[in-house]
Amino acid sequence: MGKSRYWFGLVRRKFNRKSHGDITIFHSPSPSQEAIIGVEEEISNCGDRSSVSLESFKKKELTKEDIAAIKIQANFRGHLARRAFRALRSLVKLQALVRGVYVRRQTRIAMHCMQALVRLQIRVQARQLLISQ
Template identity: 50%
Template sequence: MANSKRLFGVVRRKLLSRSPSSITTICSSIPETTKEHIAAIKIQAYLRGHLGRRAFRALRSLVKLQAVARGVLVRRQARIALHCMHALARLQVRVRARQILSH
């Protein structure tokens, strides 16, 4: 309820700050429009813009969450690969040490 009141206040302030020329532009493009129709059109436009921005923010935060999760997976894979390479290097050292001792 409080959120809708705040949104209504924002829309009202934006409507009141508009110049009369923007209203006449809308009136000239749509025949037989009243101030109520113009106000309804503007409110719908602002509400759709608000909902679009909210959806975009949610999508952007979802992308960030995916990036964090993928980063964790990549770091884990790198740690495992480094551990395996280290084990192979130790094995190679042992094999070469045996070859030197056997000759």
């Protein structure tokens, strides 16, 4: 019960915080609105008006419910991102462990091969010395 109170208190504090500015969303016009704007621009180019001030974006004021939904979505997406990052970090640690084992095995095999080559070189040099004497 204590954890849920803490969680709800945390959420309540986040939502009751005063924001530094108003949240506004700009909506792009729908295809039908774009067609109307295009027709209006063609008419204005043909007519006697020299310039038309048409906005391609429409400003929408947000209600408290919209702002609350945006905050909830932002916090939930942050939570998902943190969880994914934690999983990725543990995956990276596991990869490092496996690669470390693989590299140590590869190094052991390489050292064994080099040691065999050195023994072979020593035998060849010893044989050459025996033959030359």
